[in-house]
Amino acid sequence: MNNPRPLHFEVTARDPHSRARAGTLRLADGRSVQTPGFMPVGTLAAVKGLDLRDLEELGVRILISNLYHLMLRPGVEVVEALGGIRSFMGGFQGVVATDSGGFQVYRLGDLRRVTDEGVTFRSPYDGREIHLTPERVVDLQQRLGSDLWMMLDEPSPYPVTHAEARRQLARTHQWAERARIHYDRSPRAGALFGIVQGSVYEDLREASARFVASLDVHGFAIGGLALGEPSVERNRVLEVVVPLLPEDRPRYVMGVGYPEDLVEAVERGVDLFDCVLPTRNARKGTLFTREGRINLRNARYREDPRPLDPSCACPVCQRYSRAYLRHLLRAGEPAAPRLLTLHNLYFYLSLMEEMRAAIRNGTFQTWKQRFPRGRWSKEEQHVGPPV
Amino acid sequence: MNNPRPLHFEVTARDPHSRARAGTLRLADGRSVQTPGFMPVGTLAAVKGLDLRDLEELGVRILISNLYHLMLRPGVEVVEALGGIRSFMGGFQGVVATDSGGFQVYRLGDLRRVTDEGVTFRSPYDGREIHLTPERVVDLQQRLGSDLWMMLDEPSPYPVTHAEARRQLARTHQWAERARIHYDRSPRAGALFGIVQGSVYEDLREASARFVASLDVHGFAIGGLALGEPSVERNRVLEVVVPLLPEDRPRYVMGVGYPEDLVEAVERGVDLFDCVLPTRNARKGTLFTREGRINLRNARYREDPRPLDPSCACPVCQRYSRAYLRHLLRAGEPAAPRLLTLHNLYFYLSLMEEMRAAIRNGTFQTWKQRFPRGRWSKEEQHVGPPV
Numbered sequence: 001m002n003n004p005r006p007l008h009f010e011v012t013a014r015d016p017h018s019r020a021r022a023g024t025l026r027l028a029d030g031r032s033v034q035t036p037g038f039m040p041v042g043t044l045a046a047v048k049g050l051d052l053r054d055l056e057e058l059g060v061r062i063l064i065s066n067l068y069h070l071m072l073r074p075g076v077e078v079v080e081a082l083g084g085i086r087s088f089m090g091g092f093q094g095v096v097a098t099d100s101g102g103f104q105v106y107r108l109g110d111l112r113r114v115t116d117e118g119v120t121f122r123s124p125y126d127g128r129e130i131h132l133t134p135e136r137v138v139d140l141q142q143r144l145g146s147d148l149w150m151m152l153d154e155p156s157p158y159p160v161t162h163a164e165a166r167r168q169l170a171r172t173h174q175w176a177e178r179a180r181i182h183y184d185r186s187p188r189a190g191a192l193f194g195i196v197q198g199s200v201y202e203d204l205r206e207a208s209a210r211f212v213a214s215l216d217v218h219g220f221a222i223g224g225l226a227l228g229e230p231s232v233e234r235n236r237v238l239e240v241v242v243p244l245l246p247e248d249r250p251r252y253v254m255g256v257g258y259p260e261d262l263v264e265a266v267e268r269g270v271d272l273f274d275c276v277l278p279t280r281n282a283r284k285g286t287l288f289t290r291e292g293r294i295n296l297r298n299a300r301y302r303e304d305p306r307p308l309d310p311s312c313a314c315p316v317c318q319r320y321s322r323a324y325l326r327h328l329l330r331a332g333e334p335a336a337p338r339l340l341t342l343h344n345l346y347f348y349l350s351l352m353e354e355m356r357a358a359i360r361n362g363t364f365q366t367w368k369q370r371f372p373r374g375r376w377s378k379e380e381q382h383v384g385p386p387v
Numbered sequence: 388m389n390n391p392r393p394l395h396f397e398v399t400a401r402d403p404h405s406r407a408r409a410g411t412l413r414l415a416d417g418r419s420v421q422t423p424g425f426m427p428v429g430t431l432a433a434v435k436g437l438d439l440r441d442l443e444e445l446g447v448r449i450l451i452s453n454l455y456h457l458m459l460r461p462g463v464e465v466v467e468a469l470g471g472i473r474s475f476m477g478g479f480q481g482v483v484a485t486d487s488g489g490f491q492v493y494r495l496g497d498l499r500r501v502t503d504e505g506v507t508f509r510s511p512y513d514g515r516e517i518h519l520t521p522e523r524v525v526d527l528q529q530r531l532g533s534d535l536w537m538m539l540d541e542p543s544p545y546p547v548t549h550a551e552a553r554r555q556l557a558r559t560h561q562w563a564e565r566a567r568i569h570y571d572r573s574p575r576a577g578a579l580f581g582i583v584q585g586s587v588y589e590d591l592r593e594a595s596a597r598f599v600a601s602l603d604v605h606g607f608a609i610g611g612l613a614l615g616e617p618s619v620e621r622n623r624v625l626e627v628v629v630p631l632l633p634e635d636r637p638r639y640v641m642g643v644g645y646p647e648d649l650v651e652a653v654e655r656g657v658d659l660f661d662c663v664l665p666t667r668n669a670r671k672g673t674l675f676t677r678e679g680r681i682n683l684r685n686a687r688y689r690e691d692p693r694p695l696d697p698s699c700a701c702p703v704c705q706r707y708s709r710a711y712l713r714h715l716l717r718a719g720e721p722a723a724p725r726l727l728t729l730h731n732l733y734f735y736l737s738l739m740e741e742m743r744a745a746i747r748n749g750t751f752q753t754w755k756q757r758f759p760r761g762r763w764s765k766e767e768q769h770v771g772p773p774v
Contacts, residue, residue, distance in 0.1 A: 044715075044718050045711070046715055046720050046722050048720060048721050048722070049721040050722060051722050051725070052706065053702075053706075073714065073717065074689070074713075074714040074717070078714065081690040081692075082710050082711065088711055090706045090707045090711060283721070302461070303464075303465055303469065305468075305469055305470075315440075319440075319477045320438075320477045321469060321475075321477075323461070323465060323468070324432070324469065324477060326461075327431070327432070327460065327461040327465065327475075328431075328433055330460065333431060333433050333436075334435055334725065335433050335435070335437060337721040338438070338722070338725060339438060
């Protein structure tokens with residue numbers, strides 16, 4: 001690469017009994033992120049319901065936005081005119097990753113057309129035709145001014161036949177090469193992440209990991225997971241892919257997951273995550289607590305004076321009762337999504353912090369043994385005694 | 388009244404050239420509010436989009452909630468079980484007024500039945516029949532634990548015939564007497580406000596003011612305004628009513644209004660206001676600035692890097708551009724209602740503070756002469772040069 005390295009990654013501690021590791025991502029301008037880290041989803045240059053001060057108070061140092069969505073609204077040219085995404089957001093001091101939107105385009109179904117050249121689709125908002133190529137996706141992320149860039153890929157659905165997954169993977173790899181070449185042609189500010197695909201097929205995942213590892217990119221995304229596959233399949237994919245990726249660059253599993261999924265992936269050597277679960281669930285009234293998931297719409301919380309999680313130190317649990325938050329949620333009060341999102345994100349960020357500390361202290365295995373498996377991916381738990 | 392006086396009102400300064408006055412409302416427990424004051428509307432025990440810390444940071448010392456709405460959701464018994472409305476809200480340290488909901492019931496049209504006894508209506512949410520009487524409205528506000536209580540009234544629509552308004556006023560007065568008697572029968576924590584009605588008819592307004600003034604209540608609400616009547620009519624009503632109300636108790640005009648309306652009413656001796664304009668308009672994208680109203684959805688703000696109001700010191704104007712806020716609004720991002728509401732409420736609260744300072748400094752008349760009339764009640768202004 002002909003430009004100064006935009007991203008440095010340093011492994012600062014390793015669990016001696018697994019691939020779990022703690023590290024620091026550092027950009028050329030000094031901004032840094034501790035890993036393993038969770039990226040809240042800020043699809044449209046905002047974490048839904050929160051403002052920048054909320055993010056600062058939660059200690060959010062990195063988030064992920066979405067090129068596809070920003071192209072549609074407000075338009076890349078608007079973000080660019082306002083000085084790039086961090087400036088557009090009001091001066092975010094952390095790191096902004098952007099997904100290419102390959103996954104979103106794939107979900108458009110009949111509304112999109114995929115060729116070897118790229119993808120074409122119509123805006124669901126104004127019907128205008130939009131064309132994305134691997135090269136254009138690099139250019140547009142440059143214009144957005146984000147820090148970590150994802151390549152355009154063609155994700156496989158789940159389930160998918162081996163033949164279909166192989167065909168999609170071949171195109172993903174072609175596009176990756178084009179993106180890599182295009183990236184190299186001019187000085188670029190962002191760090192480029194390659195994306196490993198291959199569905200749940202070990203041979204394809206292995207081939208993909210070897211291919212992407214050869215690309216001399218700054219980081220590795222592992223896509224095509226969290227699409228409904230059993231966690232045992234997902235863990236197997238990570239066990240195949242991660243050992244083939246160079247140790248000196250970060251690994252990011254896209255779209256994962258429940259708290260227990262994050263723990264399993266960290267143990268298998270993953271450094272970065274993003275997932276809509278804490279934020280989307282919050283808006284629906286599903287809250288993560290130390291005891292499990294609770295559905296705040298449940299009538300049992302109608303007059304419950306306790307905080308969402310009695311053991312939580314977040315600002316929402318310091319102040320508000322389940323009864324009040326349930327009322328705001330049910331009444332459609334616009335304060336509800338914000339307060340519930342604050343709590344759920346605090347939960348996820350605290351979990352990551354615990355894992356980082358355990359890895360640094362050499363206690364990750366004992367920490368993990370005490371970690372309650374299957375507590376959050378299951379349906380509603382009854383939390384605490386009835387009132 | 389047989390209980391310790393729940394509300395003290397002290398006039399601390401008067402404009403020598405008008406009825407404008409500054410004062411302090413003080414509750415028995417020491418909580419106080421400076422007047423003229425504006426009460427943000429928190430219909431369902433929340434100012435839409437804001438949480439308690441937002442209110443504290445805005446300096447909100449008083450807000451108004453609504454018995455009718457709280458009865459429907461979450462139910463008075465829930466608020467009561469959580470320790471009353473201020474505790475339910477998470478520990479609001481300010482003063483909470485509650486409207487009876489007479490106005491909301493009146494707007495139900497065919498869904499309600501009004502008799503001399505009271506009003507009966509069906510819940511729009513679960514169809515259950517609800518019966519309100521003047522006595523029950525007092526009891527329910529006691530159970531809500533609010534501080535300033537409005538009586539049940541039968542508001543007149545606008546326009547309305549003299550005969551119809553007179554009939555409605557007679558019932559409102561009967562109900563006021565019943566409420567007053569009921570209030571006196573047992574120790575009550577809240578301060579009781581009588582409501583002056585009578586539409587735009589001077590004889591009815593005069594009779595109503597004299598009647599309500601005779602009731603030995605703690606404060607006086609002036610209802611039936613801000614229903615679409617011309618401001619000249621509204622001002623005339625205030626000029627008839629206010630001089631007939633005892634000087635030693637606060638006067639509250641319900642539902643008014645635009646910034647210029649507040650100034651006109653303060654000059655005519657009004658102490659308290661509530662209005663959904665700043666909050667509801669904010670959610671629709673109509674913002675109040677020193678230069679006038681702006682409609683943030685307008686395409687001219689698409690790439691506008693300026694704050695909503697370049698001369699505003701609110702936390703939103705300190706940080707966010709019109710372009711970003713417009714994007715959040717148009718995309719339906721849940722952060723938008725909060726940020727825009729913060730700005731509009733800051734504008735209204737600052738206006739009240741300016742008026743209080745001008746009255747105290749003896750400069751209200753000069754202040755008012757410099758105040759730009761008609762700047763906010765008109766349609767969209769173009770603010771600042773095009774970008």
